[in-house]
Amino acid sequence: MRIFIEPSPENxxxxxxxxxxxxxxxxxxxxxxxxxxxxxxxxxxxxxxxxFPLLSHDDGVDPVFNYANRSGQKMFGMNxxxxxxxxxxxxxxxxxxxxxxxxxxxxxxxxxxxxxxxIRISKSGRRFLFSNAIVWNLIGPDGKFYGQAAKFGQWEYLxxxxx
Numbered sequence: 001m002r003i004f005i006e007p008s009p010e011n012x013x014x015x016x017x018x019x020x021x022x023x024x025x026x027x028x029x030x031x032x033x034x035x036x037x038x039x040x041x042x043x044x045x046x047x048x049x050x051x052f053p054l055l056s057h058d059d060g061v062d063p064v065f066n067y068a069n070r071s072g073q074k075m076f077g078m079n080x081x082x083x084x085x086x087x088x089x090x091x092x093x094x095x096x097x098x099x100x101x102x103x104x105x106x107x108x109x110x111x112x113x114x115x116x117x118x119i120r121i122s123k124s125g126r127r128f129l130f131s132n133a134i135v136w137n138l139i140g141p142d143g144k145f146y147g148q149a150a151k152f153g154q155w156e157y158l159x160x161x162x163x
Contacts, residue, residue: 112136
């Protein structure tokens with residue numbers, strides 16, 4: 001599913017999509033994206049402004065990103081409108097495509113993987129290593145495959161190129 005509008009108070013920070021990400025992660029791993037103390041109040045707003053990157057792509061044959069919180073946008077050096085037009089395969093350099101494809105195939109088969117890592121590239125060409133990440137399949141309200149999401153636990157830039 002393509003999402004064209006940036007999260008904001010007017011659209012409840014895309015609460016429906018955030019709930020799909022949360023419910024899908026709970027389905028596969030038994031975990032949640034937020035601490036239980038936060039409850040359901042303002043979860044979508046919290047996640048949009050969270051200190052960790054949270055991303056998702058749609059279920060297309062050549063998936064396109066359909067969500068990136070502010071940390072994810074900053075990491076990739078793109079604003080919302082830029083990011084949500086990028087095919088997710090473009091987040092990895094050609095040399096890292098095989099690793100990326102293998103990771104996503106494993107997620108497709110198992111439902112989720114955690115403690116994964118990889119190298120990605122920002123719009124400016126700045127490379128970064130993400131680690132301690134969890135990647136999972138998204139299940140829509142109808143029970144069908146909806147795409148995939150990722151939460152990066154740690155990351156570091158691999159070069160000194162400016163963003």
